[in-house]
Amino acid sequence: MLRQFKNPIFAILIACAVIAGVYSEPRQAVIILSMIGISVILGFYNEHKAEKIVENLRQNVAIKAVVTRSGKTSQIDSRFLVPGDLVTVYVGDIAPADMRLVKSKDLQADEATFTGESFPVEKTSDGLHLENPMPQQLTNYLFMGTVVKNGSGQGIVLSTGKGTQLGSISKSLVRSHPETEFQRGIRQYGNMLITLTLALTVGIFALNALRPDRTLVDALLFSLAVAVGLVPELMPAIVTISLAQGASRMAKVKVIVKRLVSIEDFGNMDVYCTDKTGTLTEGKICLSDYRSLGEEEDERVLTYSLLCNSAVVSDTIVGNPMDTAIWEHAIKLDKQQSAVPYTKIDEMPFDYQRRIMSVVVKNKGETLLISKGAPESIFARCTHAEISGKLRPISSVQKAIDDKFLNLSQLGYRILAVASRRAEEKTSYSADDERDLTLLGLLIFTDPPKKDAHEAINKLKEMGVEVKILTGDNELVAKTICDELKVPVKRLVNGSELMQMSWTDIKKVVEETTIFARITPEQKLDIIKALKANGHVVGFGGDGVNDAPALYEADVGISVDTAVDVSKEAADIVLLEKDLLVLSDGIKEGRRIFGNTIKYILMGTSSNFGNMFSAAAASVFLPFLPMTAMQILFMNLLYDVANMTLPTDNVDEEHIKKPARWDIKFVRKYTLFFGPFSSLYDFLTFGIMLFIFGAATNEALFQSGWFVESFWTEVLVIFVIRTRRIPFFTSRPGKWLLLLTIACVAFGTILPFTILGGFLGFTALPPQYWVLLFLMVATYLFLVDAGKVFFYKICKF
Amino acid sequence: MTGVLGLDLFQWWAACISGGSVFLTLVSIYLYVSSKTKRKTGGPRGAGALRFVVDFIFVWVLLGLLIFYIVSIDIGSPAIFAAGNILVEAFLIVYLLKNKKGKSDEP
Numbered sequence: 068m069l070r071q072f073k074n075p076i077f078a079i080l081i082a083c084a085v086i087a088g089v090y091s092e093p094r095q096a097v098i099i100l101s102m103i104g105i106s107v108i109l110g111f112y113n114e115h116k117a118e119k120i121v122e123n124l125r126q127n128v129a130i131k132a133v134v135t136r137s138g139k140t141s142q143i144d145s146r147f148l149v150p151g152d153l154v155t156v157y158v159g160d161i162a163p164a165d166m167r168l169v170k171s172k173d174l175q176a177d178e179a180t181f182t183g184e185s186f187p188v189e190k191t192s193d194g195l196h197l198e199n200p201m202p203q204q205l206t207n208y209l210f211m212g213t214v215v216k217n218g219s220g221q222g223i224v225l226s227t228g229k230g231t232q233l234g235s236i237s238k239s240l241v242r243s244h245p246e247t248e249f250q251r252g253i254r255q256y257g258n259m260l261i262t263l264t265l266a267l268t269v270g271i272f273a274l275n276a277l278r279p280d281r282t283l284v285d286a287l288l289f290s291l292a293v294a295v296g297l298v299p300e301l302m303p304a305i306v307t308i309s310l311a312q313g314a315s316r317m318a319k320v321k322v323i324v325k326r327l328v329s330i331e332d333f334g335n336m337d338v339y340c341t342d343k344t345g346t347l348t349e350g351k352i353c354l355s356d357y358r359s360l361g362e363e364e365d366e367r368v369l370t371y372s373l374l375c376n377s378a379v380v381s382d383t384i385v386g387n388p389m390d391t392a393i394w395e396h397a398i399k400l401d402k403q404q405s406a407v408p409y410t411k412i413d414e415m416p417f418d419y420q421r422r423i424m425s426v427v428v429k430n431k432g433e434t435l436l437i438s439k440g441a442p443e444s445i446f447a448r449c450t451h452a453e454i455s456g457k458l459r460p461i462s463s464v465q466k467a468i469d470d471k472f473l474n475l476s477q478l479g480y481r482i483l484a485v486a487s488r489r490a491e492e493k494t495s496y497s498a499d500d501e502r503d504l505t506l507l508g509l510l511i512f513t514d515p516p517k518k519d520a521h522e523a524i525n526k527l528k529e530m531g532v533e534v535k536i537l538t539g540d541n542e543l544v545a546k547t548i549c550d551e552l553k554v555p556v557k558r559l560v561n562g563s564e565l566m567q568m569s570w571t572d573i574k575k576v577v578e579e580t581t582i583f584a585r586i587t588p589e590q591k592l593d594i595i596k597a598l599k600a601n602g603h604v605v606g607f608g609g610d611g612v613n614d615a616p617a618l619y620e621a622d623v624g625i626s627v628d629t630a631v632d633v634s635k636e637a638a639d640i641v642l643l644e645k646d647l648l649v650l651s652d653g654i655k656e657g658r659r660i661f662g663n664t665i666k667y668i669l670m671g672t673s674s675n676f677g678n679m680f681s682a683a684a685a686s687v688f689l690p691f692l693p694m695t696a697m698q699i700l701f702m703n704l705l706y707d708v709a710n711m712t713l714p715t716d717n718v719d720e721e722h723i724k725k726p727a728r729w730d731i732k733f734v735r736k737y738t739l740f741f742g743p744f745s746s747l748y749d750f751l752t753f754g755i756m757l758f759i760f761g762a763a764t765n766e767a768l769f770q771s772g773w774f775v776e777s778f779w780t781e782v783l784v785i786f787v788i789r790t791r792r793i794p795f796f797t798s799r800p801g802k803w804l805l806l807l808t809i810a811c812v813a814f815g816t817i818l819p820f821t822i823l824g825g826f827l828g829f830t831a832l833p834p835q836y837w838v839l840l841f842l843m844v845a846t847y848l849f850l851v852d853a854g855k856v857f858f859y860k861i862c863k864f
Numbered sequence: 865m866t867g868v869l870g871l872d873l874f875q876w877w878a879a880c881i882s883g884g885s886v887f888l889t890l891v892s893i894y895l896y897v898s899s900k901t902k903r904k905t906g907g908p909r910g911a912g913a914l915r916f917v918v919d920f921i922f923v924w925v926l927l928g929l930l931i932f933y934i935v936s937i938d939i940g941s942p943a944i945f946a947a948g949n950i951l952v953e954a955f956l957i958v959y960l961l962k963n964k965k966g967k968s969d970e971p
Contacts, residue, residue: 688876842949849956862899
């Protein structure tokens with residue numbers, strides 16, 4: 068509740084109340100304070116409701132920990148861990164607490180968050196004898212927030228939450244997402260408002276203070292009230308509730324929004340970058356076959372790939388999808404025992420630079436170095452190939468191997484190559500030992516395209532979203548998948564080409580390219596940055612450890628529930644189902660919310676500004692204030708209440724069809740054009756009140772007449788502004804918006820006749836006035852609609 | 865009643881409402897010209913005096929309304945004021961229907 072008072076508008080309102088209470092009427096102070104109370108309650112209620120919705124949604128994608136308690140293993144929300152729990156971690160997990168390792172298997176953790184060390188650190192369960200160790204020296208500890216890059220481990224929880232190393236330094240480590248397009252827009256809009264409000268407020272105060280018949284206090288109160296009237300103080304609450312309700316609706320289509328502010332960018336996204344795995348394809352990679360280079364079968368290809376494998380095999384198989392698929396295939400063929408006689412001596416884990424992994428194993432006194440990885444990377448490290456038991460120089464068979472690889476790739480298969488060599492015995496091995504290898508065979512994987520992928524891509528295209536594929540796969544695999552899905556490929560660029568390009572070239576090439584193949588995580592990041600620099604709102608869908616930086620960088624990071632923790636954590640939106648079709652539903656919802664937020668902003672900047680301009684001008688030539696400070700503030704409050712249901716309004720189909728963009732120039736032009744309409748009709752009301760109803764000597768009558776007209780025009784104009792079509796006939800407003808607006812207009816109409824109206828300084832209006840008011844407001848609304856034709860159709864904004 | 869700068873209340877009022885209308889007219893011209901410049905880079909579009917007159921119907925209505933409002937309020941007749949409004953509304957309804965019938969507006 069106290070957070071509501073941080074809004075600077077309330078500081079102005081409190082200042083108004085104090086000035087009114089001390090120097091003017093205590094009655095004004097009471098009313099202003101009551102309005103502060105109502106505004107705070109409204110803001111608190113909406114934000115509390117929004118927070119509750121978000122909290123419920125987050126529960127759906129909370130990070131889980133595999134915990135063993137009293138010998139029973141289960142998966143729980145990591146927030147419920149307590150010291151003493153035994154936790155198991157696997158590749159891609161984020162350590163959920165500070166833990167002392169009791170078991171580890173090839174465990175490597177990325178501790179960059181603490182140490183800045185970009186390479187993963189090896190972790191073991193071995194005891195240490197160190198005095199006053201630094202956290203980075205504790206190799207048998209796994210710290211909360213570190214990412215398991217390789218292997219698996221088990222540890223006892225020592226501390227959780229704020230008690231952890233991360234907790235103690237968390238404030239300095241908060242990783243903020245880059246500003247979204249929507250946030251940029253709101254900031255620019257805020258700056259525009261501040262400039263206009265300051266200029267107008269100072270001007271009004273100066274003009275009124277110079278008048279001999281007006282006190283300084285009245286001039287100050289009036290100018291402050293106009294300032295408050297100009298600022299849409301409920302905008303944060305309206306935007307938040309609008310986003311939260313949208314997030315709630317999106318959850319029904321299994322799209323979980325983790326960061327509310329990303330919803331609008333989700334709707335405005337015009338480029339969606341995705342890895343093909345799991346989004347365009349089934350995401351379940353299967354080992355289809357393993358082949359030697361000759362005609363006959365060679366079981367070593369399978370056995371060696373089981374040895375050179377990072378999957379953790381226990382009751383379940385956990386690890387990267389290809390290594391897991393190798394194990395699943397071996398188990399299916401009952402050949403998993405073939406690796407048993409070998410003892411692993413060392414391992415050079417996979418990384419995205421080498422694109423291979425290697426192990427050193429020993430069997431019957433023979434030491435072997437086995438490498439498995441991307442074919443080009445393996446080929447580059449081979450001197451020979453073994454074909455039908457005979458060793459041949461790789462150069463003599465290179466063409467045949469390339470043809471075989473090309474044929475398989477063109478069929479959409481993903482290929483890994485397996486090679487080995489006898490290795491000399493030594494204490495440790497490094498990537499430099501991955502040389503002079505003999506190529507043994509190929510592992511052939513399939514990941515078929517999803518049945519609904521074609522339809523989903525077409526839908527995105529219809530909605531103005533271009534799909535780009537950013538994949539670590541080779542260009543042939545990516546191209547085959549695109550052909551099967553009938554995705555037109557404008558251009559294909561691979562990672563090595565991209566590496567040679569300057570930033571200017573990259574910015575150019577990202578516009579023309581559909582497929583980026585064989586790219587590294589860093590290149591994914593560059594592509595997203597280049598697209599953003601070109602003015603696109605970029606979405607990125609990924610689920611792997613290496614996708615986390617791109618998920619952070621994109622305007623909208625989209626992951627799936629089955630993704631590794633680090634990707635889910637980095638994502639703004641998590642899909643509970645790996646289904647591209649839900650994306651288009653989410654985009655529609657985002658566009659709907661954006662449409663309604665823009666309506667509120669356009670309303671605020673046009674009719675609000677118009678009214679306040681006329682108040683300012685009238686205060687100069689009228690013998691009294693056109694409205695008192697408390698009347699302006701009350702009208703402002705009533706106007707805000709009327710807008711509370713704007714987030715539930717219907718949005719026209721044309722706003723859903725294309726991505727919309729924040730365009731501050733458009734908002735400025737809109738304000739400049741539509742603002743004066745309401746001023747003109749305010750002046751007209753002044754004329755009627757002064758020269759037809761003789762209100763020049765009746766301050767209360769004048770103020771009542773203008774209050775009602777101003778409120779009617781300010782509130783009813785939403786039905787014209789909310790659509791580019793014919794209001795009510797071809798575009799119907801939401802029922803809650805209609806009902807609440809009618810209720811507020813009715814309340815504003817009867818107010819001058821009530822005790823509260825008398826308290827606010829209003830008086831009953833003559834019956835003839837209502838007839839003129841009705842006709843005048845009708846003309847105003849028709850004229851604004853004609854203005855819409857001029858603005859949108861003739862000027863084409 | 866003589867007020868600020870020696871102008872009476874009616875003169876002040878007429879100056880303000882005329883100022884507002886002129887401002888809106890100038891903004892309309894500015895938007896029209898800037899959109900025309902934009903269109904020139906995107907492709908040709910018919911121009912000419914008739915086009916200008918037709919495109920600016922909204923502005924003619926606005927200026928017509930201004931004169932009508934000043935005159936009717938100067939006369940001080942609610943009946944004339946009401947009748948004039950009804951006429952303008954009828955005209956605007958026809959104009960709006962003519963402009964929107966059977967055409968979908970671009971967002």
